[in-house]
Amino acid sequence: MATASVLAARDDSCSSGGRMSLHGKRKEIYKYEAPWTVYAMNWSVRPDKRFRLALGSFVEEYNNKVQLVGLEEESSEFVCRNTFDHPYPTTKIMWIPDTKGVYPDLLATSGDYLRIWRVSDTETRLECLLNNNKNSDFCAPLTSFDWNEVDPNLLGTSSIDTTCTIWGLETGQVLGRVNLVSGHVKTQLIAHDKEVYDIAFSRAGGGRDMFASVGADGSVRMFDLRHLEHSTIIYEDPQHHPLLRLCWNKQDPNYLATMAMDGMEVVILDVRVPCTPVARLNNHRACVNGIAWAPHSSCHICTAADDHQALIWDIQQMPRAIEDPILAYTAEGEINNVQWASTQPDWIAICYNNCLEILRV
DSSP states (O other), X not given: OOOSOSSEESOTTSSSTTXXXXXXXXXXXXXXXXXXXXXXXXXXXXXTOTTEEEEEEOOSXXXXXXEEEEEETTTTEEEEEEEEEEESOOSEEEEOOOTTSOSOOEEEEESSSEEEEEEOSSOEEEEEEEOSOTTOSOOOOEEEEEEOSSOTTEEEEEETTSEEEEEEEEOOOOTTOOOOOEEEEEEEEEOOSSOEEEEXXXXXXXXXXXXXXXXXXXXXXXXXXXXXXXXXXXEEOTTOOOEEEEEEOSSOTTEEEEEETTOSOEEEXXXXXTTSOSEEEOOXXXXXXXXXXXXXXXXXXXXXXXXXXXXXXXXXXXXXXXXXOSEEEEOSSOEEEEEEOSSOTTEEEEEETTEEXXXXX
């Protein structure tokens, strides 16, 4: 299965057509099998922890798990370094976006609450549980969250209660001082008319204050922490289908991608031209589950779906129609999630059934 080119070029008649070069003897694909269905998944960005990922189980009961796995470069095998319990399935997992390794080695998960975990070589321990429903036993589950790359002391969560919450995190960066991590609510706002399904900070305007959200009302809305009295509707689904995910272009903050519930296409939006998609990527034959922009290129994006396919698209020719992806990989199951490694742009991770695979692109 570890063929010389993991993602086949779609058009076999053209000699180069996006086909990748051979990479010598290194494997193009590494696989890890977890003891349960994998749903949430994220690459570590620390420079000293290459090929480390966190995986969340999807078991329809209270008791769920998170595993931290790493690639042993000598044996070329994934090994589980750590497993810890998590209440309910994690809706999202993210490592702290700390590319220099100056913050504590932290991991965040969302589910019933936002939890921040500290990872060490021997164990993973809960540092803090962030809950802004102090007055009630009821908690509105969190659908997603995002960790601000410019200021890792900021996180945003989205919830089924129509709100987004921006959290401030205190992490002591003093060397040699083992301090607890704590967090507080900076602001909470009603973001949509119905459930909010995703939130993502934008790199525009300094990268700290702008974020967007999508939800069950079928809209993409943009917010600025400095002016929360109003928001901008960037797009509304014509059929008012719920929008499940949004993902900002990593190199050009004008572009974002979104997808509708049970939809087979990904819509590319330009914030300068609200409400009119600049491209539609619609080669999938079943509903799309994941979107990941290339970390190093403004014109490449990967989509993954229930049709077992991970497709990489070149959108350079927008606004002309994008007919076909340049690369395709067929997995052995419905792909739940796709993540493009931000610090290792040659690698894309997908998960399907109980498997994680990383693919060299």
